[in-house]
Amino acid sequence: MKRHGSLLSTILAAVLSSSQAVAGTCLTADIMKPAGQRVSSPYGVDxxxxxxxxxxxxxxxxxxxxxxxxxxxxSGSAGSVRYRHFGGGGVIADVVSGDTRFFYLHMNTTTLKDGQSGQLAAGDQVGTMGCKGMDSCAPHLHLGALLKGSTLSTTGTNGRVWREGSRKSTSPLTGDAIKEALPQAWYFVNPEPFLPRQIPISNKYPDMAGGPRDTTLPKTCAPGANEGAASETVSRSDTQSQQKAIASAAEKASGSEDHAVKVANQPNRSLYIELARMNATELTANTFDYDAQIDAALAQLVALYALDARPVEGRP
Ligand SMILES: [Zn+2]
Known part of the structure; x- marks a missing residue:
């Protein structure tokens, strides 16, 4: 029995030390009702x-x-909250939970007013979902997660990280810069491993952390060591030029079977189909800027129709 007891204490010590190794504070409560919950736009993507x-x-x-x-x-975590204006986000709830900090953006109403602060338990309401700070949008919550530099520098992450206040056009920090993070500064990291549960991703990007995925990363309460963004299989400029090609293909009179067959035989056929599929997904996921998206999706669907339907029709 004594041996058993000492084994138990060894295991307990191991469990304790591994939990101490966890960097950052997890969200322990759901941040919204889980029914139909999904990621409509992932973290870190361009x-x-x-x-x-x-x-x-x-x-x-x-x-x-x-x-x-x-x-x-x-609020998914206990901590201190400050409500404040945030460019493009309306009045946000800025929650500090130890070395981790969470931003809740675009809320239509907030529990306290701009400039007020207080203490939160995990699960306390901070507001309601909306569109504040945007000209037009499909209502959603933008969740930001930040780690204190002293904690971030020890995580070994190679994920996309920005110092708080960086412009959106700023390139992510390099691995070396992450290791040299300023101890008292805050840095944006991927919120996925902090979520209380894994949730589906409805809008995949080629450059998202770990590559295009259907589900958020497992809960580890710290940025993963191998969270680097997937190499972009389709670079943005490629995508744009392909989209232009598709748009011009859609503008051409597609009555000519020769043209359709020619287009269908192009080497990038599968890419065209993927682009049309992505656009259709995006259209259902994000209804903001609806007109522009309708136009783009329509152009692509017309092109897809020319690619897919025409060649197999044969002569009547
Ligand atoms: Zn957002």
Missing amino acids: RTGRPGASAGYHQGMDIVNSEGAGTPIY
């Missing part, structure tokens, strides 16, 4: 040129649920 999205890197992640606008937003 959204320049994306219809309906602001240019530059996304220093947070967008989350929606089936209730949408007005659904209560809860």
Whole structure:
């Protein structure tokens, strides 16, 4: 029995030391009702040129649920909250929980007013989902996660990281810069491993951390050591030139079967189909800037129709 007891204490000590190694504070409560919850725009991706999205890197992640606008937003962690204006985000809840900090953006209503602060328990409501700070949008919560430099520098992450206050056009920090993070400064990191549960991603990007995925990263409460963004299989400029090619293909009279067959035989056929699929997904996921997206999707669907339907029709 004694041996058993000492084994137990050894295991306990190991568990304790491994939990001490965890950098950062997790979200322990759901931040919104889970029904229909999904990521409509992932963290860290370069959204320049994306219809309906602001240019530059996304220093947070967008989350929606089936209730949408007005659904209560809860703090996922205990901590101190300050409500303050944030460019492009309206009045946000800025929650500090130890070495981790969470931003809740675009809320239509907030529990306290701009400039007020207080203490929160995990699960306390901070506001309601909305569109504040944006000209037009599909209501969503933009969740930002930040780590204190002293903690960040020990994580070994190679993920996309920005110092608080960096412009959206700023390139992510290099691995070496992450190791030299200023101890008292705050840095944006991927919120995914801090979420209380893994949630589906409805809008995949080629350059998202760990590559295009259907689900958020596992809960580790720290940025992963191998969280580097996937190499962009389709670079932005490539995508843009392909989109131009598709648009011009769509403008051409597609009555000519020769033309359709020619287009269908192009080496980038699968890429065209993927682009049309991505645009259709984006259209259903983000309804903001609806007109521009309709136009883009329509052009691509017309092109897709020419690619897909025409060649197999044969002569009547
Ligand atoms: Zn966002």
